[in-house]
Amino acid sequence: MNDTDQQALLQKFEPRETGVITADPQVTEARFSPCGCYLAAGGFDARVRVWDISGDEPTESPAIVGHNGWVHAIVFHPEQDVIYSADSWGQIRATRHDGGEPESLWNVEQAHDGWIRQLDISPDGKLLASAAPDGRVCVWSTADGQRVAEWTGHNEDVQSLRFDPSGKLLASGDAKGKVRLWQVDSGECIREFDAGSLWLLHRLQDVGGVRLIRFNHDGSLLACGGVTPKNGGTVQGKPTLLIFDTASGEQRQSIEFGEDKDCLLHDLVWHADDVLIGVTSGTPGTGKLVMRRPGDEKPFFETTKMANCHSLSYHADTNRLAIVATNKGSNGNGRRLNKDGEYEGNNSPIHLLKMGSDTDSAKTETAT
Amino acid sequence: AMSEFGRTPRINGHIGRDHWPEAWSLAMAGCGLKAGLAVGKTNAQGTFVDTEPYDIGHMFHTWFRALGVNSIATEYNNAGQPLPIAHDDCHAVDEVLA
Numbered sequence: 001m002n003d004t005d006q007q008a009l010l011q012k013f014e015p016r017e018t019g020v021i022t023a024d025p026q027v028t029e030a031r032f033s034p035c036g037c038y039l040a041a042g043g044f045d046a047r048v049r050v051w052d053i054s055g056d057e058p059t060e061s062p063a064i065v066g067h068n069g070w071v072h073a074i075v076f077h078p079e080q081d082v083i084y085s086a087d088s089w090g091q092i093r094a095t096r097h098d099g100g101e102p103e104s105l106w107n108v109e110q111a112h113d114g115w116i117r118q119l120d121i122s123p124d125g126k127l128l129a130s131a132a133p134d135g136r137v138c139v140w141s142t143a144d145g146q147r148v149a150e151w152t153g154h155n156e157d158v159q160s161l162r163f164d165p166s167g168k169l170l171a172s173g174d175a176k177g178k179v180r181l182w183q184v185d186s187g188e189c190i191r192e193f194d195a196g197s198l199w200l201l202h203r204l205q206d207v208g209g210v211r212l213i214r215f216n217h218d219g220s221l222l223a224c225g226g227v228t229p230k231n232g233g234t235v236q237g238k239p240t241l242l243i244f245d246t247a248s249g250e251q252r253q254s255i256e257f258g259e260d261k262d263c264l265l266h267d268l269v270w271h272a273d274d275v276l277i278g279v280t281s282g283t284p285g286t287g288k289l290v291m292r293r294p295g296d297e298k299p300f301f302e303t304t305k306m307a308n309c310h311s312l313s314y315h316a317d318t319n320r321l322a323i324v325a326t327n328k329g330s331n332g333n334g335r336r337l338n339k340d341g342e343y344e345g346n347n348s349p350i351h352l353l354k355m356g357s358d359t360d361s362a363k364t365e366t367a368t
Numbered sequence: 369a370m371s372e373f374g375r376t377p378r379i380n381g382h383i384g385r386d387h388w389p390e391a392w393s394l395a396m397a398g399c400g401l402k403a404g405l406a407v408g409k410t411n412a413q414g415t416f417v418d419t420e421p422y423d424i425g426h427m428f429h430t431w432f433r434a435l436g437v438n439s440i441a442t443e444y445n446n447a448g449q450p451l452p453i454a455h456d457d458c459h460a461v462d463e464v465l466a
Contacts, residue, residue, distance in 0.1 A: 026379055044379060234382075284381035308381030326381035333387035336376075343415040345378045 001296045009300045013275060013291055015321055015353035021051060021058050023324075024347040028072045029267070029311035030324050033081075036315045038099065039322055040083055041350065042071030048085050052099055053352070064095045064102045073119040075128070077142065084128050084142070086116035092130060094145060106145035111138060117159045122167040127184070129170055131158035137172045137182065149187050153180060159209045164219040164246070173210025173224055175199065181222070181246070193244050195224040197254070202232035214270045215246070222246045225265040225278070228256075239265035239280040243294060257290045257299075258282075267312035269321075279309035279323055284331035289323060306351055321353040370394030377414040391417050394427070400434030400466055407463050425455025433460045 001009075027041035027049065037054040038061070048064035048071055069088035076083055081098040082105065092111040096103040112132035120129050121142065128140045137158055139149035157175040163184075164171070173179045177196035180189045200207040212225040222244045229237040239257040244250065255276070257265050263282030270276060274293055281287040287309045292299035308326035315322075330346045338344050374392025375385035391410045397403065408419040432439035432454060439460065444451040 281381065287381075310383065330378075330381040331386055332376070332380075334389065343377070343413060346380065 001293075001300065006300050009275070009291075009293075011357050012273070013271075013277075013355050014301055014357070015289070015355045017351055018320075018354050019058065019352045021350040021352070022347050023049065023350055024345065026326070026346055026348040027311075027324055027350070028070060029074065029313075030322050030350050031074050031076060031311075031313045032315040032320070032322060033076050034078055036318050036320070038097070039313075039350070039352075040074055040076070040097070041324065041348075042074045042085060042087075044070050046071060046087065048074060048083060048095070050083075050097055050099075050102075058352075061097070061099050062101050064093070064097065066093055066104060066107065067091060069115075073116055073130075075119045075121045077121065078123065078125045080125065082142070084119055084121065086111070086119050086130060088115040090114055090116060090132065092116065092119070092128070092140065092145070094142065108140070108145050108147075111140070111147075112136065117157075118161055120162050120170075122163050122184070123165060124167055127163075127167075129161050129163065129172075131161045131172055133157035133175075135174075137161060137170070137180075139170075139184070149184075151180075151182055151187055151189070153189055154178060157206075157209065159211055160213045160224075162213040162215060164215045164222075165217065166219055169219070169246075171213045171215075171222055173213050175206050175209035177208070177210060179210055179213065179222075179224055179244075191246075191249050193222065193224065193249050194251070195226075195242050197228055198224065198226040198240060198242065200229040200232070200237075202229070205232035207232045207235055208237070208264075211264060211266065212268055214268055216270055216274070217272045220246055221252070223268070223270065223276075225268055227264045228254075230260065234283060235263055236260045236282075237263060239263060239278070241265060241268065241276065241278070253294060255292070255294060257292075258288055258302075261286050262288055266310045269312060269314040271314070277312065277314065277321070279306075279312045281308040281310055281326075284308060284326070285328065287325065306349070319355045321351075321355060323351045323353065325349050325351060369396070388415075390415060391421075396431075396464075398434065400436070401464055402466050405464070407461060422461060423455070423458060425458030426461055428454035429458055429460040430464060433465055 025045040030041040046067040050061040051058040067087040073086040086092045090112040093107040094105040113134040137151040154174040161172040170182045177199035179193035181191040207229040214223045225241045227237040228240045241255045243253040262280045268278040291301040306325040311324035313322040373389040376388040429439045439454040
């Protein structure tokens with residue numbers, strides 16, 4: 001990449017922080033609403049918190065309650081004011097939220113046996129897919145929460161899933177690096193991808209796995225993200241994205257997003273301009289926001305100002321990012337009390353950033 | 369079933385918890401013990417014990433008593449040197465004994 005290219009990319013993508021929402025208790029992930037007016041975040045306190053971010057300052061709306069454990073996955077309907085959320089006890093909920101009092105539409109108490117890792121919604125908004133350690137990929141009608149399909153075959157903790165841009169295919173990835181591509185209409189697994197380099201068996205511990213799946217804008221390429229682990233325990237390894245040809249299953253590239261201490265690629269946006277925007281998190285205090293193109297030797301932008309970044313959301317119309325990080329000094333064994341002798345909890349700073357040097361950025365489509 | 373320390377109430381940046389020896393719990397079952405009760409509690413934050421705190425010495429007194437061993441009168445004989453089998457400053461948790 002020459003200097004001119006880099007300058008052009010920075011002009012379009014270099015982010016500047018416009019605000020921070022400090023979420024206490026901590027949150028797992030945050031997502032923009034399709035209209036860009038709201039930001040929703042799943043919490044470790046079993047709530048889904050929602051902020052109106054359309055004004056100068058974020059203002060919080062009533063939270064969605066009814067979950068148990070940790071709310072670990074949230075998605076918005078592409079057109080309706082509905083939030084779908086899932087928790088670590090296996091429940092999925094659908095809630096109408098337009099900034100006022102949330103209205104529960106439906107819920108499935110035991111959608112899975114245990115921790116639902118991820119949700120995704122089809123581009124037409126009709127189907128919701130869920131992945132969990134019970135080894136099943138389930139598909140639900142967004143209208144009423146009826147299960148329309150249940151696919152088995154992973155036999156492992158299913159950690160990630162994604163609809164392709166057409167909505168006709170769904171890819172799911174598991175803890176041991178196996179990725180299955182399903183035809184949504186028939187439920188047939190039409191292809192498997194080998195992302196085994198993202199997994200390691202170390203001291204009886206399964207380390208890594210396929211933590212995220214993304215398609216490029218036309219679905220011709222499928223990317224699997226996680227870590228190339230070197231060891232279990234306190235995991236060390238380079239945050240990694242593997243890119244496959246969707247049609248053939250052939251691996252095309254392996255892209256690193258940092259050093260061993262940066263560990264896991266937690267979340268990623270595949271921008272329509274073929275720019276990969278990712279966030280990483282390693283041991284407490286480490287982590288980066290990284291921007292790079294697949295064919296380049298190194299990133300054109302990265303920053304370590306946000307520690308332990310676990311979630312990244314992109315809003316195309318306003319060219320904004322929302323990144324869930326963790327406060328500095330979040331770790332600590334033993335007695336850690338503040339100067340007043342009180343026990344301090346941790347929190348999740350949600351960083352709001354705007355990309356590009358123009359204040360009125362052009363609309364850009366994204367495939368994620 | 370117990371561990372040597374608990375885990376921090378707060379979650380660290382690695383989405384895990386760190387060592388916390390100030391308050392944690394154990395579960396036990398067997399002869400001489402009551403069933404189906406919980407003894408003691410922490411504060412609302414889960415950071416410190418709000419009721420009478422118990423240490424491993426209390427547990428040894430309790431276990432020996434449950435087994436019918438007098439934990440105060442019985443001593444180890446370390447080549448002629450008497451050693452307590454449970455900490456001198458602790459006592460059995462009467463609430464859990466049948």
